[in-house]
Amino acid sequence: MIRRQLNAYIQSYQGLSREIWLLALITLINRAGTMVVPFLSLYLTASLGYSLSEVGWVMTAFGTGSILGAWLGGKLTDHFGYYKIMLFSLIGSGVVFIIVQYLNEFWFLVGGIFILMLIADMFRPAMYVSIRAYSKPENNTRSVTLIRLAINLGFSFGPAMGGIIIATMTYGSLFWIDGITCLVASILLYLLLNEKDGKPVNEQMATGQKRQSAYSDLPYLVFLAIVFLTAIVFLQMFATVPIYYKTIHHLSEGQIGLLLGMNGMLIFLFEMPLINWLEKSRISKASVLLIGTLVLGMGFWVFNLSEWAGILIVSMFFITLGEMLIFPFANSFAMERSEKGKAGEYMALFPIAFSAAHIIGPNIGMQLIETHGYNFTWSMILVATAVGLGLCLYLKYRLNAEAHGNTNKKISSAVS
Known part of the structure; x- marks a missing residue:
């Protein structure tokens, strides 16, 4: 075994x-x-x-x-x-x-x-x-x-x-x-x-076709909104969660370090096998993003369920699982989508969405905790998760419509 x-x-x-x-x-x-x-x-x-x-x-x-x-x-x-x-x-x-x-x-x-x-x-x-x-x-x-x-x-x-x-x-x-x-x-x-060992990434340039701008790609912009929102939620793990551990559960710095270290250890042990299994199962990337967003939000919402110290381990498991589901497939989706246009432009907007969340997210979490407390903050994360789920469903709808349209074009081309 x-x-x-x-x-x-x-x-x-x-x-x-x-x-x-x-x-x-x-x-x-x-x-x-x-x-x-x-x-x-x-x-x-x-x-x-x-x-x-x-x-x-x-x-x-x-x-x-x-x-x-x-x-x-x-x-x-x-x-x-x-x-x-x-x-x-x-x-x-x-x-x-x-x-x-x-x-x-x-x-x-x-x-x-x-x-x-x-x-x-x-x-x-x-x-x-x-x-x-x-x-x-x-x-x-x-x-x-x-x-x-x-x-x-x-x-x-x-x-x-x-x-x-x-x-x-x-x-x-x-x-x-x-x-x-x-x-x-x-x-x-x-x-x-060696740069020569890599294949061209802007093949459309060679054929003279006009490359699509990422700013006019609506499904990609919706995807970036999902990345931005889920990153705001995820970054609370490094901003507000350690303070929550310290002030509410009275953990020492060593215990906090062990809990945060659990995230890296789980990723090291399970992320690649999980990704390998999901790729073989042929689940769409939009579906994985939807599941990951739900699981990530649950990781913070469970704080409101119990004051039992073990809930912190449950929370870290959900947060890490959500991270493993969202970010590898988000990177992959961005790379595949960039084949439609300017690869550099597409791949620049992806880290920009995360960087913007890095600037805004921790500050929002701190402000909410100071003015309304932890329970309210975790509830607001649940609301943000619901918005993220709605965006994921809309992204799936747009991608399905796009795929259906491309199929019809191929059929019409073949007939003509």
Whole structure:
């Protein structure tokens, strides 16, 4: 029984291209190197002595740079190709990481953080487009899942390593190591990945056909609204939920860390086999998004059911399951949809939706808790989930109508 399950787990990783594995390795090194991000607010207050209001401006520059970087990365990817933009982003962010530690004057620091995130997040749309280039179409979702696994592992190692470095060295050391890891990732990209090994991602350009703009693709815009809404809900796990653990259930930091670590462990163990099974079952991506949205919302709503401490484990299971259902298939849907038009533009809007939620979501959760309390906040998440479900149903309707229309066109073409 155990051997059969182990074989099934191993098989879920088989069939992925060499380039996707190398891209996952580069992503792991890059994300593990972003150690300074979770400690940025501590660095600004404890090391530089800035006030909380000043930290707020820096974080605004951080989020704004992230959104504009993703948008610009998509535009430049369509113009110059994904490979050049990935290489430029890694080299550029590596250099700027090292420079930022020397910016102590407030507005210079704000500008430095903005430029850093502008360059660093140009990597994301280019990386998503590269997945489409290096992966077989039938492996798109599993390829995305492997990259997500690399990102999660990187974000798990990064903060732990960053804490050790701060305790034994200085905050400045984080910037040096972050910069060096970005440069190492760029060297690996240049040496191990060849742009010529990937297939073209904007095939319509070669035939002279006009590529559709993502901004005129209504089903894709509805999909982005779903991503934005589910991301606002999901990000409460890192914003309001730890405070809920501390203030209502009186958990220690160590216990909170274990609960949050359960998320990463479940993803590591079960996400790829789950995705592999769902792909074989031929369930539509819109249906998976609908189920994932429901499960994610339940993960927060169960807080209102009981004050029993075990409900926290139940909640984390539902939240993680919802995450595993939504985000790999959302990435895959965006990649497949981008075949209709400008790949960079499509893949830029996807991380922008998530970044926008990152700016708005935690603040909304904090405001609701402060003014109305936790129970009301979890109920509002249930309302947001209901809206998300409605959008998922509408997306399914639009996609079915689109597929039916395409079928009729093919029949009419064949008859004529």
